[in-house]
Amino acid sequence: MPTRGYDPRTLLFFLPGNTTIKNPLPLFLTVAPMPDLDPRLKTSLGPLELKNPFLLASGPPTASGGQIRRAFHMGWAGAVTKTIVPDTMEIADVSPRFAAWNDTGSGLLGFENIELLSKNNVAYWMREIAAIRSEYPDRVLVASIMASPDIHEWQELAVMVQEAGADAVELNVSCPHGMPERGIGAFMGQDPGMVSDVTRAVREVVKIPLIVKLTPNVTDIVPVARAAVEGGADILAAINTVQCLMGIDLENFEPLPAVAGSSAYGGYSGPAVKPIGLRVVSQIASSLQVPVMGIGGISCWQDAAEYIAAGASAVQVCTAVMWNGAGIIRAMNDGLSAYIAQKKMSGIPDLRGRALLRIGTHAALRRDTPLVATLLYPRRCTSCGRCVVACRDGGYQAISLVEGNVVIDPERCDGCSLCSLVCAEQVIALQPRR
Ligand SMILES: Cc1cc2nc3c(=O)[nH]c(=O)nc-3n(C[C@H](O)[C@H](O)[C@H](O)COP(=O)(O)O)c2cc1C
Numbered sequence: 001m002p003t004r005g006y007d008p009r010t011l012l013f014f015l016p017g018n019t020t021i022k023n024p025l026p027l028f029l030t031v032a033p034m035p036d037l038d039p040r041l042k043t044s045l046g047p048l049e050l051k052n053p054f055l056l057a058s059g060p061p062t063a064s065g066g067q068i069r070r071a072f073h074m075g076w077a078g079a080v081t082k083t084i085v086p087d088t089m090e091i092a093d094v095s096p097r098f099a100a101w102n103d104t105g106s107g108l109l110g111f112e113n114i115e116l117l118s119k120n121n122v123a124y125w126m127r128e129i130a131a132i133r134s135e136y137p138d139r140v141l142v143a144s145i146m147a148s149p150d151i152h153e154w155q156e157l158a159v160m161v162q163e164a165g166a167d168a169v170e171l172n173v174s175c176p177h178g179m180p181e182r183g184i185g186a187f188m189g190q191d192p193g194m195v196s197d198v199t200r201a202v203r204e205v206v207k208i209p210l211i212v213k214l215t216p217n218v219t220d221i222v223p224v225a226r227a228a229v230e231g232g233a234d235i236l237a238a239i240n241t242v243q244c245l246m247g248i249d250l251e252n253f254e255p256l257p258a259v260a261g262s263s264a265y266g267g268y269s270g271p272a273v274k275p276i277g278l279r280v281v282s283q284i285a286s287s288l289q290v291p292v293m294g295i296g297g298i299s300c301w302q303d304a305a306e307y308i309a310a311g312a313s314a315v316q317v318c319t320a321v322m323w324n325g326a327g328i329i330r331a332m333n334d335g336l337s338a339y340i341a342q343k344k345m346s347g348i349p350d351l352r353g354r355a356l357l358r359i360g361t362h363a364a365l366r367r368d369t370p371l372v373a374t375l376l377y378p379r380r381c382t383s384c385g386r387c388v389v390a391c392r393d394g395g396y397q398a399i400s401l402v403e404g405n406v407v408i409d410p411e412r413c414d415g416c417s418l419c420s421l422v423c424a425e426q427v428i429a430l431q432p433r434r
Pocket of ligand 1: 057058059060082083111113115116117118144172175213239240241268269270271273295296297298316317318319320
């Protein structure tokens, strides 16, 4: 089975040897087409049929028709356009607008953006949606929209993208920066009443499937998700970015990303937000009977499989494509397909929600299966002492170094697992307490 992550060299797989990378779009014709896919990767989202569970999320990778075509050619089953807004809404981006928590060992951990919505006008998107729809009839093209607090503007835009041929419309009530100051984006998505109003209004005027993209920046996602479903949403998508402040430059106290020395709270994405996305998706899937698209920190097939096991029917990816390119779809399709085969599952629906029944209240967790830290591979232990220090200062003082060897006192050990997590050599594991 393929392993986690990518060899950066394979990311250039699609470029001929002598290529100079200036504008990637003309490379479109050099991209090898999508290979035949394992039929077990098929999935559905209510009425929408997908060849595999992977869609490009709304964002820079879907900012133009050319990028969407290129991604479809590589094997993405669907794409959600960068959020389209009425031409009357001013979209003026700042520079820079990204900041990254980029660990040299592990790669990208977290990503902040203060980017706004599509800078292409409505006429551009009408043309592109119609064209892509006819060029790629077997893919799912979703139009993401946002408009002013005037609900009629949402209705007008939704009707336009439907007429252009979009397979579904996604309501962006979840962008956490820039838009909330204008009374839209996450400002609406944090209020169940506003979510149901805008969903109901759009439902009244369009026939195509209606997706509502939710913000994680709420105390409890379930009332907001329920409001969307009651308003007429066919599908929910979660999560949009998590409101954040990436960092402060300690030389000059400029917050990051610094735009002429100042910043604004932004949206956090990438691997660091996956635990939040998984939590939100599983909460929706255990509370409501509605197909869910999982989003947040997905960068490899394992992440997608986890979202599906947590109740998602399909997933969307943004930051990983910005970081590694749309070509990651091949490893994601191959890896997921191999996993399903290895697990002898019939397909995506068979995997969907497998973990859900195992997530419950804390009170219901068993207390009669205590574990104890055990030095499983003493020969591989380097006696670095990290477990000793962690257990001494953050645990139960159960580990010591005796003549250079790690010794665990099972009587003192409380089975918390800290030592096994800090161990660089992975030689400590928790075992049933005898
Ligand atoms: C630079 C950037 C721009 C984004 N723009 C949009 C947008 O226009 N509309 C939208 O609904 N979500 C937008 N998103 C949010 C993504 O679609 C996605 O929900 C979020 O980034 C989490 O997924 P990820 O970890 O795969 O990036 C944007 C994200 C990033 C990083």
